[in-house]
Amino acid sequence: xxxxxxxxxxxxxxxxxxxxxxxxxxxxxxxxxxxxxxxxxxxxxxxxxxxxxxxxxxxxxxxxxxxxxxxxxxx
Numbered sequence: 001x002x003x004x005x006x007x008x009x010x011x012x013x014x015x016x017x018x019x020x021x022x023x024x025x026x027x028x029x030x031x032x033x034x035x036x037x038x039x040x041x042x043x044x045x046x047x048x049x050x051x052x053x054x055x056x057x058x059x060x061x062x063x064x065x066x067x068x069x070x071x072x073x074x075x
Contacts, residue, residue: 002048005044005045005048005049006045006048006049009041009044009045009048010045012041013038013041013042013045016034016037016038016041017035017038019034020032020034020035020038024068027072029072029073031072032065032066032068032069032072033069035061035065036062036065036066036069039058039061039062039065042054042058042061043058046058
């Protein structure tokens with residue numbers, strides 16, 4: 001299973017990131033929630049592959065996407 005995660009999850013996460021970015025550009029209200037879900041997938045991949053150098057990016061994007069979602073929800 002870890003080999004499947006290591007090899008194929010980055011392709012899926014890349015597609016989700018592109019889709020989420022397009023949604024955010026169109027001010028779709030679910031964009032940041034999709035981004036948060038994608039960060040969970042990134043965290044799974046980081047742990048599975050021991051790519052610890054990506055943890056700061058993952059943590060920062062959890063914060064940014066959560067903040068953006070809260071700001072958009074209020075607007």
